[in-house]
Amino acid sequence: MTSETERLLRAAGLDPDQVRRIIENALVEDLGPDGLDVTSTATIPAAQTDTADVVARADGVVAGLAVAAAVFESAAEAIGIGRTVEVSLVAHDGERVARGDVLATVTGPTRVLLTAERTALNLLCRMSGVATHTRAWADALAGSKAMVLDTRKTTPGLRALEKYAVRAGGGTNKRMGLHDVAMVKDNHKFAAGGVAAAYRRVREAFPDVPVQVEVDTLAEAVEAVEAGADFLLLDNMPPAVLAEVVAAVGDRAELEATGGLTLTDAAAVGATGVDYLSVGALTHSSPILDIALDLRTE
Template structure:
């Protein structure tokens, strides 16, 4: 990848090596083991250079332009790179018809990379747009929207990045960075307190979160030492009771079947977070297209 793309990915908090792995896998899906776009190879002169515009077909929030740049980089010959010039910033709201970026380089490369770049850009922008709707709904409260591990396999880093761009907060990245004691763990360990003690003894440096379904469980977990509780499938009235009983001794997350229509009501209970799996498992894409413009120079045929 080019230096500008590497810098943009790093500045966004994205690991360039992980992005490259994701992009190369996606390109193989389109180009096969021989790396060939048969239509473009047959119809477009190798030396034809042109410019395309990345255009929003619907209103939303942009996320993923550095990732799209990585796709164009990796699809182009090393000696004939593609340049993506953003016209908007990550997290900007855009309207239908807005130009998000221009891309200049060999036309074969532009069209070869088009679908892969758009697949990732549309997906990430869709997640950011959905997340922004939640962030807007919670504005003015002390609650923040959280994502979950309900992500598209292989795209977790990109989707969680899009949540951040949209104004949400990332929870744990995986099973390795935060311990989350759920009902099955409590059952196997013999209760909330026993499960918490075992995790803390085995992994003293790892943050521990405990899922609770009643006020009694919440109190038990806090008294065992837990400082983050997942309040699962509780009504606003039940959550208010837990908030009162915990008394600020732990951060509280409402989770389970939450919708935008009830977001404000749950935020008003005093919880710190609303956990929404739909941010990543059910967000529709933001429709974005690539429009090829008049070539920057005439075709050169050998």
């Protein structure tokens, strides 16, 4: 991985070492214990060099170009044929792209380009699909103060990449895991004996950790705020009830609508005055954005 690619990853809020580990594991899936692409090794001379274009096959929002660059660079190191690749990014993460747009070009040993192709595209297509889906939600909320949030419903091992893709698409991130934000949900409330008791226990055990409380009714929302909660998850509430909670809570807490939200209802939910809409589908149900690698023939 080049220093420029590492710089781009850091600028995106990604840890180059974590990205490197993801890529290494993905390449092992393809190359096996012997590190071998049998088709490319058999058909392409080690000395052959080509240029390939990374091309959008559909309209959308691109995300993960530096990650794709890191795949090609890492594959060159893994294959070990003594030569590197040069990646030139044409597009930028977060940009809208159209079918046929060239997003990047890659020049280097042809074996490396074809060996790395699927791993690079798997990550780039996945991340761009998340960014494209997120942008649709952000567009639907335009005109309101509400922002679309992701959740922990991510692909195991790819959370950092998928949450970055949400940011690139115009959304914002919730907690990264169970360690950085406490979230008191229904089972916690039941086990602790109520919303107020659960909130107090978390605050006493971890006084510096942000606490979010899930509530199901207007009464629970008021109880949670009066107990000290300053971030409420309003679970499966219709817009009329959301508006009541907004009126009752005022600016005493940030409010997040969650549960069963759809793009069709996004504008109506945003218009209630909530601060966020939490959408697990951003990461668990986004279709990929179709992107391909085309060797130049001239």
